[in-house]
Every structure is written in structure tokens, then in C-alpha cells.
Amino acid sequence: MLVDRKHLYSGKIVELIVDTVNIKGEDRVREVVRHPGGVVILAELPDGRIPFVRQLRYPMNQVLLELPAGKLNRGEEPVVSAARELEEETGFRAISLKPVFSYYPTPGFCDELLHFFYTDELQQGSPNLEPDEDITVEFYRLEEALEMTTDGRINDGKTLLGLLWLDRRRRT
Numbered sequence: 001m002l003v004d005r006k007h008l009y010s011g012k013i014v015e016l017i018v019d020t021v022n023i024k025g026e027d028r029v030r031e032v033v034r035h036p037g038g039v040v041i042l043a044e045l046p047d048g049r050i051p052f053v054r055q056l057r058y059p060m061n062q063v064l065l066e067l068p069a070g071k072l073n074r075g076e077e078p079v080v081s082a083a084r085e086l087e088e089e090t091g092f093r094a095i096s097l098k099p100v101f102s103y104y105p106t107p108g109f110c111d112e113l114l115h116f117f118y119t120d121e122l123q124q125g126s127p128n129l130e131p132d133e134d135i136t137v138e139f140y141r142l143e144e145a146l147e148m149t150t151d152g153r154i155n156d157g158k159t160l161l162g163l164l165w166l167d168r169r170r171r172t
Contacts (some may be wrong), residue, residue, distance in 0.1 A: 003027055013071060035112035039082040040069040042100075042162045043092055044120040049139040050166075051090040052159070056134060065138065065148070066156040069114075078102075078115035086119075088128045090137050095121035100165065105157055114158060116165070142166055 004020040015034040020027050043051055050067075057064050070085035072078060079097050087093050097117045105114055129135055140148070145163050148154040154163070 033110040082117040091127040093125040
């Protein structure tokens with residue numbers, strides 16, 4: 001049961017809330033990051049290559065190789081966001097997008113819900129990066145990408161999950 005709530009921060013993307021909750025008769029503190037949610041897109045070209053994006057992730061001070069992804073805009077449907085993010089980051093326009101699953105990547109402290117989409121129906125468009133994005137697009141086949149997960153070249157959670165999903169899909 002909620003005892004007290006302190007709204008500590010509201011930023012461009014997240015809010016930080018500190019709740020005091022009563023659990024089994026004792027007050028406990030829970031720090032919660034509120035996030036609008038996001039999308040992840042695994043796209044396959046006719047030749048089997050998958051577009052990935054390589055970009056600096058400031059919190060880790062590392063450049064990561066990831067599947068295209070992005071934040072939901074307020075009131076935006078996930079499929080609309082997925083189409084927008086795929087084209088903005090890779091230059092590929094999805095003819096159709098299939099919702100696969102949604103999941104909470106960090107439920108211990110954050111309410112972010114990621115919506116995972118798949119497409120193998122693409123048209124070439126042109127990237128339209130946001131001013132604060134510095135992204136390079138790279139292409140790998142599933143087998144190459146899976147190998148990169150075992151040696152640490154791919155260590156982004158949403159990308160790992162997406163590649164495992166595609167591998168399983170192909171095996172069944």
C-alpha cells in the first residue's frame with residue numbers, strides 16, 4: 001500500500017519518483033523510473049541480412065551494436081513508432097510490421113514496456129536521424145549476429161532477446 005510519494009525529477013524522457021510503501025506492516029522505499037515505453041524492430045532483407053545500428057550509449061560510455069529501436073511519443077501507437085524509428089534509423093520503410101511480444105526490460109525499478117516487432121517486407125527509403133543521434137547502419141546475417149552475442153560484440157538486452165527469438169522461430 002502506498003504511504004507517501006515524492007516526485008523528484010521530470011525530464012525529457014523519464015520521471016523519478018520515490019514511493020514509501022507498506023509491505024507486511026513495514027514502510028519500505030521504492031525508487032521508480034517512469035518511462036513512456038519503446039519499440040524494437042527486427043527487420044530482415046530478402047537476402048537474409050538484418051540491419052543493426054551502431055551508436056554511442058552515453059550511460060555506459062560505449063558504442064553498442066543494436067537492433068533499431070526508439071521511444072514512444074506521448075499517445076503514439078507502438079506500431080506507428082516502430083515504423084517511424086525503423087525508417088529514421090536505417091532508411092528502410094516497413095510495408096508491414098508484425099507485433100511479436102512486449103516485455104519489461106528492467107522491472108525492478110522502471111516501468112518501461114518495450115514492444116517488439118518483426119518485418120521481412122521492406123522498401124528502401126532514407127534515414128532521417130534526429131539531431132542528437134550519430135548512428136551507423138551495419139548488416140549481419142542471423143548466424144553472424146549470434147556469434148557476436150557469444151563473444152561480447154553484441155551485449156544489448158533487447159537485441160539479444162530479438163536474435164534468440166528469430167533463431168527459435170527459424171528452428172520451429
